[in-house]
Amino acid sequence: MPYTPHTPKEVSAMLDTIGLENENELFDCIPRELQIDGLNLPNGLDEFTVFSKFKEIASKNATNKTIFMGGGYYDHIIPSAVDALSMRSEFYTAYTPYQAEASQGTLQSLYEYQSLVCALMGMEVSNASMYDGATALAEAALMAVRITKRNKILIDKWVNPTYIKVVQTYLEFRDIDVEVVDYNDANIDENIAAFLFQNPNFIGDINEFESLIDTLHQNKALAVMSVYPIALGLLKTPGELNVDIVSADGQCLGNYMSFGGPSFGIIATKQKYIRDLPGRIIGKTLDKDDNELFVLTMQAREQHIRRHRATSNICSNQNLLALRSTIFMSLVGQDGFEQLAQLNYSKCEYLKEQLKTITKIEIFNQKDTFNEFVIKIDKDVTLFLEELSSKGFYAGINLGKLYENLQNCILVSVTEKRTKEQIDNLVAAIKELV
Amino acid sequence: MSSKTITIFDKSVEDRKGISLPSFDVPQKSLDKKYIRKQKANLPKLSEFDVVRHYTNLSNKNFSIDKNFYPLGSCTMKYNPKVAERVASLEGFTSIHPHTITNGMDDDIQGCFQTIDMLEKTLCEITGMKAFTTSPQAGAHGEMLGIMMIDKYHKSKGNKRKYIIVPDSSHGTNPATAAMVGYDVITIKSDENGAMDFEAFKEKMNEDVAAVMLTVPNTLGIFNKKIKDICDLAHSYDAMMYYDGANMNAIMGVVRPGDIGFDVIHINVHKTFATPHGGGGPGSGPVGVNEKLIPFLPDLRVKKSNSRYFIDDIPKNSIGKISPFFGNFGISLRAIVYILTLGANGVKNSSSKAVLNANYIRVRLKDYFDVPYDGACMHECVFSAKTLAKNGVTAMDIAKYLLDFGMHSPTVYFPLIVKEAIMIEPTETENKQTIDMFCDRMIKAVELAKTNPQEFKSYPKTLGVCRADDTRAIKNLDVCYC
Numbered sequence: 067m068p069y070t071p072h073t074p075k076e077v078s079a080m081l082d083t084i085g086l087e088n089e090n091e092l093f094d095c096i097p098r099e100l101q102i103d104g105l106n107l108p109n110g111l112d113e114f115t116v117f118s119k120f121k122e123i124a125s126k127n128a129t130n131k132t133i134f135m136g137g138g139y140y141d142h143i144i145p146s147a148v149d150a151l152s153m154r155s156e157f158y159t160a161y162t163p164y165q166a167e168a169s170q171g172t173l174q175s176l177y178e179y180q181s182l183v184c185a186l187m188g189m190e191v192s193n194a195s196m197y198d199g200a201t202a203l204a205e206a207a208l209m210a211v212r213i214t215k216r217n218k219i220l221i222d223k224w225v226n227p228t229y230i231k232v233v234q235t236y237l238e239f240r241d242i243d244v245e246v247v248d249y250n251d252a253n254i255d256e257n258i259a260a261f262l263f264q265n266p267n268f269i270g271d272i273n274e275f276e277s278l279i280d281t282l283h284q285n286k287a288l289a290v291m292s293v294y295p296i297a298l299g300l301l302k303t304p305g306e307l308n309v310d311i312v313s314a315d316g317q318c319l320g321n322y323m324s325f326g327g328p329s330f331g332i333i334a335t336k337q338k339y340i341r342d343l344p345g346r347i348i349g350k351t352l353d354k355d356d357n358e359l360f361v362l363t364m365q366a367r368e369q370h371i372r373r374h375r376a377t378s379n380i381c382s383n384q385n386l387l388a389l390r391s392t393i394f395m396s397l398v399g400q401d402g403f404e405q406l407a408q409l410n411y412s413k414c415e416y417l418k419e420q421l422k423t424i425t426k427i428e429i430f431n432q433k434d435t436f437n438e439f440v441i442k443i444d445k446d447v448t449l450f451l452e453e454l455s456s457k458g459f460y461a462g463i464n465l466g467k468l469y470e471n472l473q474n475c476i477l478v479s480v481t482e483k484r485t486k487e488q489i490d491n492l493v494a495a496i497k498e499l500v
Numbered sequence: 501m502s503s504k505t506i507t508i509f510d511k512s513v514e515d516r517k518g519i520s521l522p523s524f525d526v527p528q529k530s531l532d533k534k535y536i537r538k539q540k541a542n543l544p545k546l547s548e549f550d551v552v553r554h555y556t557n558l559s560n561k562n563f564s565i566d567k568n569f570y571p572l573g574s575c576t577m578k579y580n581p582k583v584a585e586r587v588a589s590l591e592g593f594t595s596i597h598p599h600t601i602t603n604g605m606d607d608d609i610q611g612c613f614q615t616i617d618m619l620e621k622t623l624c625e626i627t628g629m630k631a632f633t634t635s636p637q638a639g640a641h642g643e644m645l646g647i648m649m650i651d652k653y654h655k656s657k658g659n660k661r662k663y664i665i666v667p668d669s670s671h672g673t674n675p676a677t678a679a680m681v682g683y684d685v686i687t688i689k690s691d692e693n694g695a696m697d698f699e700a701f702k703e704k705m706n707e708d709v710a711a712v713m714l715t716v717p718n719t720l721g722i723f724n725k726k727i728k729d730i731c732d733l734a735h736s737y738d739a740m741m742y743y744d745g746a747n748m749n750a751i752m753g754v755v756r757p758g759d760i761g762f763d764v765i766h767i768n769v770h771k772t773f774a775t776p777h778g779g780g781g782p783g784s785g786p787v788g789v790n791e792k793l794i795p796f797l798p799d800l801r802v803k804k805s806n807s808r809y810f811i812d813d814i815p816k817n818s819i820g821k822i823s824p825f826f827g828n829f830g831i832s833l834r835a836i837v838y839i840l841t842l843g844a845n846g847v848k849n850s851s852s853k854a855v856l857n858a859n860y861i862r863v864r865l866k867d868y869f870d871v872p873y874d875g876a877c878m879h880e881c882v883f884s885a886k887t888l889a890k891n892g893v894t895a896m897d898i899a900k901y902l903l904d905f906g907m908h909s910p911t912v913y914f915p916l917i918v919k920e921a922i923m924i925e926p927t928e929t930e931n932k933q934t935i936d937m938f939c940d941r942m943i944k945a946v947e948l949a950k951t952n953p954q955e956f957k958s959y960p961k962t963l964g965v966c967r968a969d970d971t972r973a974i975k976n977l978d979v980c981y982c
Contacts, residue, residue: 068842068846068849068850069578069579069581069774069842069850069928069929070849070850070853070928070929071929071930071931071932072853072856072931072932076931076932077856079932080856080857080860080932081856083860083863083864084856084859084860084862084863085863086859089852089856092852092855092856092859092876093751093754093755093852093855094876095722095723095725095875095876095878096723096751096754096755097725097728100727100728100755100759100760101754101755102753102754102755102756102759104753104844104845104848105625105626105752105753105844105847105848106625106844107622107625107626107839107843107844107847108840108843108844109843109844109845110840110841110842110843110844110845110846111840111841111843112841113581113583113841116583116587116837116840116841117583117586117587119840120587120590120615120833120837121587121590121592123592123611123614123615124587124590124591124592124593124611125592125611126592126610126611126614127592127593127596127608127609127610127611127612128600128605128607128608128609129591129592129595129596131608133597135597135599135600135603137599137602138599138824139597139598139599141595141597143521143522145519145548147548147551147552150552151551151552151555151556151559153585154555154556154559155564155565155566155567156559156560156562156564156566156567157559157562157564157778157779158564158580158776158777158778158779159564159565159566159580159776159777160562160563160564160565160777160778160779161563161565161570161572161575161577161777161779161780161908162777162779162780163779163780165563165899165900165903165908165909166965166968167900167903167960167963167964167965167966167967167968168562168563168568168903168908168909168960168963169561169562169563169779170558170561170562170963170964170965171558171559171560171561171562171779172562172779172780174505174507174558174561175555175558177507177979177980177981178507178508178509178981180979180980181507181509181980181981181982182543184980184982185541185542185543185982186541186543188537188541190980190982191979191980192979192980194780195781197637197638197641197823198637198823198824200821200823200824201637201641201822201823226824228821228824228825229824231799231820231821231824232820232821232822232823232824234820235648235819235820235821235822236822238820239648239651239680239681239682240680240681240682241682272531272535274534274535298537298541299541300531300535300536300537301531301535301536301537302535302536302537302538303537303541306537306538322594322595322830323594323595323596323597323598324593324594324596324829324830325593325596325597325598325609325612325825325826325829325830326598326823326824326825326826326827326829327637327782327823327825327826327827327828327829327830327831328637328782328784328828328829328830328831330781330782340977340979346780347979348979349973349974349977349978349979350505350973350978350979351968351969351970351972351973351976351978352502352968352969352972353965353966353967353968353969354957354966354967354969355502355966356502357502357503357964357965357966358502358503358504358505359505359965359968360505361968361970361973363970363973363974363977363979364974364977368672369640369672369673369675369676370671370672370673370914371672372672372676373672373675373676373685374675374676374678374679374684374685375679376672376676376679378676378680379640379643379644379673379676379677379679379680380638380640380641381638381639381640381672381673382638382639382640382768382770382777382780382781382782382783383638383780383781383782384637384778384781384782385778385779385780385781385782386776386778386779386781386782387778387781387782389778389779392508393551393555395543396508396518396543396544396546396551396554396555397518397519397546397548397551398518398519398521398543399516399517399518399519399543399544399545399546400540400541400542400543400544400545401517401540401545402517402518402519402521402543403540403541403543404540404541405521406521408528409521409522409524411529411531412524412526412527412528412529413526415526415529416526416527416529434531434532434535436531448603448604451603451605452605455605455608460597460600460603463599463602463603464602464603464604467602467603467604468602482521482522483522485522485525486525486526487525489526
């Protein structure tokens with residue numbers, strides 16, 4: 067199925083205008099010896115065959131299990147209006163809004179996105195999105211290095227381990243020292259650009275970072291916090307905590323898990339650091355007749371203007387996913403967002419209490435948790451999870467695969483989508499196994 | 501009367517609700533007060549219908565490929581086939597948790613693995629590379645990964661390299677990427693034909709250079725005839741050749757970067773393989789490498805054995821992770837759907853028609869605009885409005901004029917080496933009627949520029965807003981409704 071509309075008659079008329087005999091001559095500028103005879107690919111398929119093929123491929127993925135896995139990707143509700151609006155082709159087939167007059171839809175929704183993010187985070191400024199939570203945290207670290215002109219980053223050991231790996235990769239090539247430490251006994255001095263931490267952390271703990279943040283600021287170092295947006299329906303905001311740069315993954319805000327992507331990344335900061343933000347920023351201004359409108363602004367930070375002196379090389383961001391989160395946050399609203407967080411917390415506490423009654427299960431967390439926690443069992447975790455999977459539950463993430471010293475541990479997550487019945491069924495299934 | 505923007509916050513009404521959440525079927529628990537935020541987040545309060553109407557109306561303020569012709573040079577705004585969206589919406593893809601990989605439950609994600617494997621192999625065939633990774637989430641992310649692998653390659657051989665070479669016609673992401681990975685940039689000027697000046701390149705090429713980043717054809721739509729010599733010279737110093745795939749849409753099925761001698765390539769699937777631009781993203785920037793760089797690929801590799809897919813061992817010198825899992829999987833999925841609908845001939849035909857359309861525009865307009873570099877182009881053509889500018893009509897004025905006739909503007913003021921640049925990339929999916937309409941309109945613009953140049957400053961007249969004050973946007977910075 068070609069998507070080219072040219073009829074043979076049109077092709078020859080166009081070639082005539084150009085002054086060529088046949089289409090092959092269009093490639094005469096390429097040295098003949100470099101040209102190939104053709105590609106070793108199958109013939110094109112009609113759309114119905116292609117769709118059937120992928121329906122079959124999709125059926126090889128399991129979709130019939132109740133998900134209690136989190137770890138940065140969560141099975142949250144997605145209101146129908148999010149799909150309906152974001153799938154409007156006026157949004158999803160538009161280009162980057164460089165021509166402001168032809169892009170007010172995208173620009174205004176992004177301005178609203180930035181505003182919603184700031185409201186949720188208690189921060190002053192946000193950009194218009196990053197790739198995902200991991201790369202947003204890495205860019206936040208680079209931003210801290212730029213601001214402080216220091217070359218060392220500390221990162222708490224309970225930050226999402228895949229994020230830690232991405233941060234390490236980003237920083238390794240810049241000769242920036244990265245140390246993974248426990249925030250309780252971190253050595254913070256005036257050589258540190260920033261401390262990167264996560265709340266709730268990867269194992270679900272809610273921590274009080276106030277004194278850490280004070281110490282950082284006494285040493286003129288920055289506090290960089292990775293957050294779980296849903297938890298901010300209840301938890302103290304990064305703004306209240308005087309965090310300097312906050313990052314997050316936006317999958318939980320109206321986006322599908324989609325095997326890890328596309329999601330999007332959030333990065334927000336204090337007004338005074340806006341010039342060091344990576345990526346696009348939308349601002350409001352006036353046109354020549356004093357009408358209000360939205361534009362891409364402060365572009366002198368970006369690669370297409372500043373080239374090798376840009377704050378980042380990022381160009382395409384994850385606009386469509388940020389738009390989905392804008393619609394999601396608008397629908398859920400002020401009270402809804404608190405209630406959503408409350409539901410997550412309460413349902414997770416319910417599961418935790420039920421599991422506590424099983425003697426062979428130990429709750430690993432020593433602190434309060436939000437919607438995730440770790441259980442320890444005295445069985446082989448891989449087998450245990452497989453048996454639960456065969457009963458229809460993805461009961462959690464095998465932490466032994468991510469941490470050497472957590473061989474018997476499982477990270478369990480509960481969202482608002484899990485019903486009491488599903489939770490009770492999981493508990494019953496676990497009881498049978500331990 | 502000047503108009504005001506009305507945001508979603510302005511429409512908020514106390515006590516209004518837009519969603520009914522699942523009910524509390526478990527006892528409600530309260531988290532200790534010491535953790536709790538002082539005030540609720542200042543999110544708006546609206547009904548579902550309020551939200552639907554607001555964003556539907558906003559969408560109407562956008563140009564988009566489904567509505568408008570988008571001759572944006574270097575952006576490849578082609579039609580995005582609907583079947584790809586339908587496939588990507590299947591629950592069997594959208595609902596899959598990536599930590600299923602961590603748990604090693606490979607049997608539950610064979611469909612995802614197969615999709616990735618299919619795309620990687622197909623891209624290898626189209627580009628002539630030996631292996632691909634879908635980990636990068638955009639073109640610039642792919643560039644970064646490519647340069648990281650090159651850096652690791654040199655370090656593994658004890659090579660001490662400091663520089664990345666780019667031509668002055670390159671995309672801004674190339675030098676910005678070099679800097680992200682800790683390299684200094686050497687910029688080589690273009691010659692009279694618009695290609696990277698070979699003599700100047702030869703002068704700068706030495707053992708301090710890690711890589712040469714080239715877009716082929718370049719941003720002027722020109723295929724560099726000395727490309728093989730450039731590759732050979734770079735390789736003689738053990739420097740790597742990096743292919744920026746932004747313009748891959750010009751050469752598919754005709755020439756393969758891997759055969760020419762490129763060592764690394766990234767592809768912008770949201771350009772070449774018709775995945776939607778989404779108003780600025782998501783993109784996806786799969787990276788292909790030759791044999792030498794395979795050991796440096798990111799940590800997650802899908803492998804097939806006995807018709808079963810699984811995660812392979814981590815490559816020996818892997819750079820680690822630049823994304824937690826497989827990048828923008830949902831976008832990779834759309835790309836492979838698109839390629840399979842085209843097939844071998846369709847892929848080549850896409851490039852052929854893209855080049856046909858661009859050359860047709862070039863010939864139709866060459867007598868009306870300045871032509872900075874004469875001769876045939878590939879998938880895009882570049883004009884200059886410098887003569888018109890003397891009369892007071894700039895490339896930007898032409899761009900704004902077109903908007904009033906339902907056409908998005910071409911890329912203007914890029915590449916930087918062309919004064920008053922107007923860069924036009926029609927893509928293969930536009931029909932002759934649309935292209936003729938565009939050319940006619942461009943010619944009318946030139947006529948109007950001669951007779952009534954001052955009229956141009958009032959375009960666009962029909963879109964409700966006209967010519968933003970960008971200086972004011974920075975001076976009176978307003979980036980948040982708060």
